[in-house]
Every structure is written in structure tokens, then in C-alpha cells.
Amino acid sequence: MTRTRQDRRNDFDEFYKKAVMTFKAFQDNDPRAEKFERIYMVHVCPGSRAGGNNNRVVEIFWGSRGFETITLGNSWKSLTEYGATLLYERDDSGFVMISLYPAGTENRKPIESSISLKLWVDPIKLKDEKFLKKHWKDLMAYMECTSLDGNPTFWQRQRISYLRYFRHLVIDNKWTPTKFSAFIKGVLKVVVAACFSGAVLIYLINDMTQPSTTETDTQLKEVNRNLETVSKQLDKLSESNVDIRTISIAVDSIVVKTKEILKLMEKH
Secondary structure (H helix, E strand, O other): OOOOHHHHHHHHHHHHHHHHHHHHHHHHOOOOHHHHHHHOOEEEEEOOOOOOOOOOEEEEEEOEEEEEEEEEOOEEEEEEEEOOEEEEEEOOOOOEEEEEEOOEEOOOOOOOOEEEEEEEEOHHHHHOHHHHHHHHHHHHHHHHHHOOOOOOOHHHHHHHHHHHHHOEEEEOOEEOOOHHHHHHHHHHHHHHHHHOOOHHHHHHHHHHOOOOOHHHHHHHHHHHHHHHHHHHHHHHHHHHOHHHHHHHHHHHHHHHHHHHHHHHHHOO
């Protein structure tokens, strides 16, 4: 049975109502959250921190705290650190974007202003506690890696490195392709340049590394019609060119290793 926009709204509303109970339970069962709770306090805010009346938003965030006072001539200034945030936001069609925002200060913050964990998620997935628990672990790892007094474990550092490489970052208020897609794009450009005119393939790659919008629906349909032809051409090239086979094996190896690392990270 096809799910409707109203189905998605209903599922998000259910998540909205249970968010406080769900994430407080994650906090209570996470020993590493205790030190941050003493300093920042975690806040679970259905409706957003700005008044709590936006039924499209659920925010989970660590609060702010003053960490130092400095003198400026005859005056003084209190320096403040704000904690990391996990944001769920429903769009007009009922799908959900899930984002992470780092901890930081006025003078110290990472290059990215946020990490897009998931794009256009069907909110039926928000009923899965394991799915949500991963996001809590992402929030905790990001807090450990970006806060002044964070002390991330090896696996938390790997978790954030993975997110920064395989998820879309927002930098200077601009959505950017993933670093991994940029790497693959570069590899394929080398293959195309070495073997045959790559104008069509590069055009397809550029399309696939941009967010889908209604304006590109026609182009994406054309991409899908040409994918099989392009794939066959690459297969023929791979049979006749050792360098291409080597590149392909290397890319496959990266994907396999990444999956293995992900499984290990989920255990931590």
C-alpha cells in the first residue's frame, strides 16, 4: 500500500510525542553522557528551542556554559561555549532531514557548520529505536570531538571521520557533495580521460552528486535511461585495460572496508 503525505505526518507526530522519553532513556543508559550533563545539561525539545511551538521540528542539544572571563580595557567579557545539536526537521511532503551541529565557541569551531546525517527520510523509520540510537551515538561522538573538554574514544573519532567523509557537509551556508563522491568522481574522470570521451559520463556524475529536486527530475530520468549503456561501455573497457581493473578493485575494496568499519563503530 502506497504511503501518503498524511501517513508520514502521522508518523512524525508520533515520534514528536515520544521524543523526550526516547532520548532521555538513551542518556540514562549512556555513562559518557554524565560528565556533559553536569556541565551543559541535555535538552530534548519537540517544537524547537525557539518557543517549542514548531510541530515540524525536534531538537536534542547540549546547552551552553561560560568557560572563561577576559578583560577588555576597563570592561570584561564572558566567553561562552554552546553544545552540539541533533535536529530532526519535517518538510512539506512529510519527509525528514536529520542534521548534526557541532559544539563551539565564538573563536573555535570546525570548518563545517553542520553534517547532514540523512536526507528525505520516511518518518516511519523514526519508530525504530536502533535507528534513533545511532543518531544519539553520533551526537555524543560529535560532542566529544568538538567541545572544549571532550575526550573522544578511538571509535568516536572514527565515527566522526566517517561522517565527514561520507555525509554531506554544510560549509559557509552551502550544501556540499560528500568527500567520497568527489573522490569517486575524480577516479571516474581519470578512467574516462584515459579510455574514451567522457562528456556524457561526467555530466551524469555531476547530476548524481547534487541533491534531487523537482527541477532535475527530467534530467534524472534521462540519466537512468543511459546508465545501462554507460555501464556496458565501462565493462568492455575493464576487460581490455588493466589500469581500469586496478582502479575498480581499489574502489570496491574501499567500500568493503568502510562497511566493516561501520559495523565495528555501531558496537561502540
